[in-house]
Structure formats: C-alpha cells, structure tokens
Amino acid sequence: GSQPKLPTLPFKAEEFCPPEAFEKMEPEDIEFQEATGNEGASFERTYHCAALVLWPRSRYLAIINQSGLTHALLVLNDLCQQRESSKKKSNKQDALTLASYILRDWLPQYYVNSRGYQKNDPIPDFLDCLCRLEDSALIKRAWLIAAEHGVYRKQDSKALAKASVYLPWTDIVDYTSKAITLSAVENPKACITLLIKLCRKQKPNDRRQLNTAALVLFKSLPGDPQRYPEPKPWQQSRMTLTDSDIANTITSFSMIGIDLAEKTLDYMLAWPTSYNIGKVLLPAALYTSSKDNNQWPAVVRLRKIAITHLQIKLAKQLKPPADLSRGNKLKCSCKDCKELGRFLTNPDQSQWHFKAVEIRRKHVQQNIDGSKSDIDYITDKKNRPYTLVCTKNQASYQLLVKQSKNDKKSLTKLLAV
Numbered sequence: 001g002s003q004p005k006l007p008t009l010p011f012k013a014e015e016f017c018p019p020e021a022f023e024k025m026e027p028e029d030i031e032f033q034e035a036t037g038n039e040g041a042s043f044e045r046t047y048h049c050a051a052l053v054l055w056p057r058s059r060y061l062a063i064i065n066q067s068g069l070t071h072a073l074l075v076l077n078d079l080c081q082q083r084e085s086s087k088k089k090s091n092k093q094d095a096l097t098l099a100s101y102i103l104r105d106w107l108p109q110y111y112v113n114s115r116g117y118q119k120n121d122p123i124p125d126f127l128d129c130l131c132r133l134e135d136s137a138l139i140k141r142a143w144l145i146a147a148e149h150g151v152y153r154k155q156d157s158k159a160l161a162k163a164s165v166y167l168p169w170t171d172i173v174d175y176t177s178k179a180i181t182l183s184a185v186e187n188p189k190a191c192i193t194l195l196i197k198l199c200r201k202q203k204p205n206d207r208r209q210l211n212t213a214a215l216v217l218f219k220s221l222p223g224d225p226q227r228y229p230e231p232k233p234w235q236q237s238r239m240t241l242t243d244s245d246i247a248n249t250i251t252s253f254s255m256i257g258i259d260l261a262e263k264t265l266d267y268m269l270a271w272p273t274s275y276n277i278g279k280v281l282l283p284a285a286l287y288t289s290s291k292d293n294n295q296w297p298a299v300v301r302l303r304k305i306a307i308t309h310l311q312i313k314l315a316k317q318l319k320p321p322a323d324l325s326r327g328n329k330l331k332c333s334c335k336d337c338k339e340l341g342r343f344l345t346n347p348d349q350s351q352w353h354f355k356a357v358e359i360r361r362k363h364v365q366q367n368i369d370g371s372k373s374d375i376d377y378i379t380d381k382k383n384r385p386y387t388l389v390c391t392k393n394q395a396s397y398q399l400l401v402k403q404s405k406n407d408k409k410s411l412t413k414l415l416a417v
Helices: 057-066 069-086 089-105 107-113 123-133 136-149 154-166 169-183 188-199 204-220 243-256 258-270 277-287 297-315 335-345 358-371 395-416
Strands: 029-033 042-046 351-355 375-380 387-392
Touching (some): 089 107, 123 154, 169 188, 169 204, 188 243, 204 258, 335 351, 335 358, 358 387
Antiparallel strands (some): 029 042
16 A cells, blocks of 8 residues: 555566556457558557556566656665665665665766756756765765766866765865776866865865866867867767866966966966957956955966956047948858948948838848848838848947946956956
C-alpha cells in the first residue's frame, strides 16, 4: 500500500515472464485514420494492463540507477532530504550507495557526451548532494572525473569549488591544473570561474599554488591571432570574454601572483580588438568596483584606465546636428539604396517618398534597420504601388546623450571606490 517515488524504469522484452507475454496482449482501443496526401494510414493502440514487478530488495538502488542519471539524481536528493529530516543512518548509507553507482555509471559518460551549455545540468545538484552527505571519498572521485575530462560549464565550476573544502588543498591544486589544461582552450569562461571561486576560499599562501593552472589559462586567452591562427567553429564562439570574465581573470590572477595579473592586463591592452576599452574593459572595471579589490595593483590600474577613458570622452561637447544631413552607413549600392544615401546626406531634405513595389520597399527598410540610419518610416497605402515615407530623426544624437549620462554615472561610481 505504499506510494514509492519511483522514476520511470526501463525494461527489455527478455525480462518478461512469460517471455511472449507482450505478444499476446490485446489492445483495449484502436484508433484509425485514413491516409491523407503523401501520409500513410495511422493506427493508435491503447493498452491497459497490469504487471507484477519483482526484484530483490537488496538490488533496489541498483535498479533505480538503471533509470538514468536524471531519475537517479531525483531519488538521491530524496534520500538526502529523508536523512536530514530523520537523521537515520540507513538513509545516509542508501544515499552513499546510490551516489557511488552514479559516479561509476553516469558521471564519466555525462562529461564525455555533454560539453558546452546544458539546459538541465545535473552536475551541480549531484555535487550538492555529496556535500550534504559530507563524504570526502565520493567528492574526491567526482573531482577526479572532472580532472580527467575538464570543466566546460560555469555552474559546474561553482559546484566543484564549493565541494573543494572537503578535500586536501594539494589534491585540489593538482586536479585544477589538470582540468584547466584540458579545457582552457575550449571553454576559458568555465576555467576562469573555477579559479576565482577557489581563490576566494583560500588563504594567500594557498592561492599561489594555483600558479601553474593560471599560466595555462593566460596562454589560452583570446586576443593574439597567432594563438588561434585558424580557429575552429567551436573556438570562435568562445573567443569573446564578458566583463565579469575579464574582471574575475584579473582578480584571480592578482590573488595568485601580482606579476601575472599585470602581464595579463598589458596583454589585454595590446589587443584592443578583443578587449575594447569602452565596450569590455570599462564594464570590467565597474564589475571590480569594490573596496576589497583596492589591494591589487592590476585592478587599480584597470580602474584608472577606465576613469581616464571616461574623462576624455565626457570632455567632448555634444551638439545636436546643425542641419538635416545624416551619416550614410549603407552598405548596399543598388539604385534604390543610392537614392536613399543621397537623401541621408542632403542637408536640406527632411523627408523622402519612395513609391515602389513591396519587394523594393522591404529591401530599403531592411537597409535602414541594418545600418541603424537616423530615419523613421511608414507606409502610405493610399495608392498603388504603396509609398514608403522616410523622415529623418536625431536617434544617433539622442543615443549619445543617453550614453553620456551613463558615462557620468560610471565615472562617479569608479571615483567613489
């Protein structure tokens, strides 16, 4: 009469008793649909059958494990909750047994088959269960698997760093170096996250032992085209680091070795295409705007570079357009776009009427939107063919005004640190 929280369990035909039981089953209901067009006829059969499922009680967890990583993890989490609420030793032992099955059968396979983004990543939840069980032996096995396959997701890096407190620091240093060596090129973001999370948990002398892993990561940072002369498609998608990635790189490197952090900032400044001051380094400086980071020279220098950039930018006086001339950023050189370009650069013309068939009007609209030209447009449908009515605006100037206000706020924030 119990209601066990069992997941969907797989089974094979040879597990039936008698073996031909399924063949003799008659459907309760059959639905038939005739063929339509190129589609064949379809049959749907509904079965309502009872089955008696038997397995040895001693093999209960092993059979649960057969249902797969996701389902087994649900049961593991339930066992952890039962242990925390009842403090029963048997619940903990069952949880440890199931966790060991998952480590043996599913975790290595998952690392091999699921690099990159995963909507439902089970690794953080699994490591959280191991931490709740406080079993250093299983946590060590999980870390070893990560070291053998690398780290490829930020959320996994955070979970590994959280679990690191249950292992000797010398082991973590070794595993981290191995993992970053394997995955720094393919996913530097996950490696950066792992380093910063580990550094924030350790004392200064312990952080310095991560120097080998940090050097590997430094040599894998995007920027210098000679590092990736012919980047693979999967490498190109990971060539751009976010502001938080850059901030965490410089901060973690500062904790590991001040000279390495300074060298890293010099490298980023040398490759402005990958590390644009306004678009990347300034947001990174804002990300580090905490008084706790004032002790790191590279972080302080990054902020000074951002402050100087903002001061130079704000020193320029913003003025609205003096006439109706607007910048021509159109890339298309067809007849219609050339006419549009002449309208854009005309200092006396505020409106342009383009009477044409739909395909030509849509082409002009796409080029206006694609080039972000300072034009509003509507379609006049009074007569055929319809007319595209284009009117100049001050969108670019208004965007600069808005950006200037944001720059002032950013400068105030950086100066206040």
